[in-house]
Amino acid sequence: MVETGSLFERFTPHGMCYQWRPDILWLNVGSDVIIAIAYILIPAGLLYFMNRRSEVIYPALIYLFCIFIFSCGVTHAFGIWTVWNGQYGVQGLIKSFTAAASVATALMLYPAIPKLLALRSARELEQVNNQLELQIDRRKKSQQQTLELQNELARVGRITTVGQMATGLAHEVNQPLLAISASADTAVQVARSVDANDSMLFECLEDIQKETHRASEIIRALRSFVDNEPSGKTNVQIDSLIYQALSLVSNEARNADIEILVEIDDNPFIEANAVQIVQVLVNLVCNAVEAMAGSQQNPARERQIQVQTKQLNGELHVSVADTGPGIAADRDPFLLFESDKDTGMGVGLSICKDIVTGHNGTIKFSSDGTSGATFTICLPVSAEPHMSQVYTDD
Amino acid sequence: MLSEGSSPVIYLVDDDKSVLKTLPRALELYGYTVRSFATAKDFLAGFDGEHGCLLLDLSLPVMNGLELQDELAKLKINIPIVFITGHGGVTDSVRALRHGAVDFLLKPFRTEKLIESINEALEIDSVNRARLAKDNDIQRRIAKLTDRERNVFDLLVLDNEPPSSKVMARKLGISHRTVEHHRSRVLEKLAAGSVVELRLTIGKTLGAQWL
Numbered sequence: 093m094v095e096t097g098s099l100f101e102r103f104t105p106h107g108m109c110y111q112w113r114p115d116i117l118w119l120n121v122g123s124d125v126i127i128a129i130a131y132i133l134i135p136a137g138l139l140y141f142m143n144r145r146s147e148v149i150y151p152a153l154i155y156l157f158c159i160f161i162f163s164c165g166v167t168h169a170f171g172i173w174t175v176w177n178g179q180y181g182v183q184g185l186i187k188s189f190t191a192a193a194s195v196a197t198a199l200m201l202y203p204a205i206p207k208l209l210a211l212r213s214a215r216e217l218e219q220v221n222n223q224l225e226l227q228i229d230r231r232k233k234s235q236q237q238t239l240e241l242q243n244e245l246a247r248v249g250r251i252t253t254v255g256q257m258a259t260g261l262a263h264e265v266n267q268p269l270l271a272i273s274a275s276a277d278t279a280v281q282v283a284r285s286v287d288a289n290d291s292m293l294f295e296c297l298e299d300i301q302k303e304t305h306r307a308s309e310i311i312r313a314l315r316s317f318v319d320n321e322p323s324g325k326t327n328v329q330i331d332s333l334i335y336q337a338l339s340l341v342s343n344e345a346r347n348a349d350i351e352i353l354v355e356i357d358d359n360p361f362i363e364a365n366a367v368q369i370v371q372v373l374v375n376l377v378c379n380a381v382e383a384m385a386g387s388q389q390n391p392a393r394e395r396q397i398q399v400q401t402k403q404l405n406g407e408l409h410v411s412v413a414d415t416g417p418g419i420a421a422d423r424d425p426f427l428l429f430e431s432d433k434d435t436g437m438g439v440g441l442s443i444c445k446d447i448v449t450g451h452n453g454t455i456k457f458s459s460d461g462t463s464g465a466t467f468t469i470c471l472p473v474s475a476e477p478h479m480s481q482v483y484t485d486d
Numbered sequence: 487m488l489s490e491g492s493s494p495v496i497y498l499v500d501d502d503k504s505v506l507k508t509l510p511r512a513l514e515l516y517g518y519t520v521r522s523f524a525t526a527k528d529f530l531a532g533f534d535g536e537h538g539c540l541l542l543d544l545s546l547p548v549m550n551g552l553e554l555q556d557e558l559a560k561l562k563i564n565i566p567i568v569f570i571t572g573h574g575g576v577t578d579s580v581r582a583l584r585h586g587a588v589d590f591l592l593k594p595f596r597t598e599k600l601i602e603s604i605n606e607a608l609e610i611d612s613v614n615r616a617r618l619a620k621d622n623d624i625q626r627r628i629a630k631l632t633d634r635e636r637n638v639f640d641l642l643v644l645d646n647e648p649p650s651s652k653v654m655a656r657k658l659g660i661s662h663r664t665v666e667h668h669r670s671r672v673l674e675k676l677a678a679g680s681v682v683e684l685r686l687t688i689g690k691t692l693g694a695q696w697l
Contacts, residue, residue, distance in 0.1 A: 268504055271508040274505075278511050278512040278597075285515075304594055315573070
């Protein structure tokens with residue numbers, strides 16, 4: 093038996109206090125059983141959660157909670173024991189352990205509260221996440237744009253290479269062309285001196301001359317098209333720019349069985365970077381050629397490109413009209429052509445727009461969606477045509 | 487005129503064989519004498535200073551056309567130049583013309599057009615040569631003056647206003663009569679009828695300040 097005065101001394105069981113009334117007794121015992129089970133299950137659950145979750149904020153605090161709740165459970169379980177066995181000393185020991193655990197938990201909990209509050213809530217995290225996704229989208233788009241610009245740049249680079257080649261080509265080809273031209277002139281002189289009065293002979297020789305000079309014009313146009321020497325603006329007449337542009341694209345048009353008509357109604361001077369305006373014109377005509385070449389053309393309608401100039405209210409209007417399928421009204425051609433071309437000599441409609449804007453002009457487009465598209469560039473006419481050019485190709 | 491008797495020579499400098507073959511052939515048919523050179527160096531070695539003009543290709547190996555133009559200026563060879571080029575840029579043409587070129591033709595060009603430029607160049611050369619001949623003649627005549635005559639000549643020509651014989655006599659420390667004697671000798675030796683005529687012809691040659 094346990095000695096009297098020991099901590100383990102048995103006192104009157106707690107049931108006596110209930111006077112062994114079964115309703116009171118079992119109400120208390122039952123509740124304590126349930127509480128004890130719950131208090132054991134809760135830390136078990138927490139430990140399981142901790143185990144599964146790789147990173148947990150304040151693990152020590154959670155461990156303390158586990159110990160505190162478990163010891164509460166044990167306290168309640170021992171309460172059941174004391175109903176029949178009055179070992180209140182042991183119960184006190186258990187309670188004191190629980191007290192220690194609860195104080196430790198409380199002491200640790202309060203300092204942690206501000207830090208726990210600083211943690212983002214799930215909703216906040218979601219918002220942040222959405223913003224990040226938006227940013228990623230934006231990045232992807234700008235990456236795409238960068239890529240497109242790089243492609244554009246690469247193409248411009250290729251054009252530049254062609255330009256360097258054209259400079260060499262101009263020199264190399266013009267030498268034999270001069271030899272041909274001089275020989276043709278010599279032949280005319282010889283034929284005259286021997287009284288050869290064959291008109292066809294002279295006609296042939298004249299044709300040789302004409303074609304020689306045409307070949308040279310094409311090379312010169314190609315060269316000045318890609319050459320960046322005349323970078324500044326000069327006072328030029330629009331017809332010379334139109335013919336320069338057409339000499340570069342006429343072959344493509346012929347191949348696509350397209351007729352190009354030119355109507356110079358007005359031929360004013362404009363203050364312009366000739367090369368850039370030629371680039372714009374080449375681009376517009378190329379687009380027109382491609383629009384017609386790539387479509388199932390109504391055989392009854394002629395394949396035609398009409399280039400027309402007109403002066404209206406101090407502005408020069410240069411229009412390039414085709415008889416192709418047109419562009420649906422709801423589509424913006426300046427976006428439409430932005431990225432879907434990787435061939436041809438043009439620099440893209442968006443750049444055309446930039447060039448025209450840089451000349452204080454505008455570029456417009458009209459199409460009824462079925463019968464052809466018309467692009468019109470409007471440029472300010474220079475006030476005083478003055479002859480400032482040192483030499484002109486003629 | 488010194489050049490009248492001899493027929494002019496067209497000096498052609500171009501590195502392209504077919505140009506060297508066909509261009510002289512075309513020009514010779516019009517009666518021109520053509521001498522061809524493939525490089526600037528060959529031309530400098532072979533140039534004999536005859537009346538004529540230079541057809542000069544812009545891009546030549548080692549020394550290009552513009553460099554040869556500078557070299558000729560340095561050597562004081564005053565031959566009119568017609569540039570011919572297969573790929574003339576504005577910059578090159580401006581530079582060539584500013585340095586005294588007669589014309590700047592882009593290859594290919596019609597023979598008629600070339601002949602126009604050649605004739606213009608030959609005209610310029612004739613004028614240049616006539617002036618040079620006259621200058622040389624005057625220089626020769628001036629060299630024949632005696633020291634005293636030269637003193638009188640300098641006083642007559644170099645000032646803004648020709649001084650009176652009295653002033654000259656005082657300056658030179660000789661008699662009025664002697665000055666008048668020397669003056670008539672100067673006019674005679676330089677084939678001038680009067681002091682005014684003398685100042686006009688001599689002034690141009692010597693580039694006197696007052697002209």
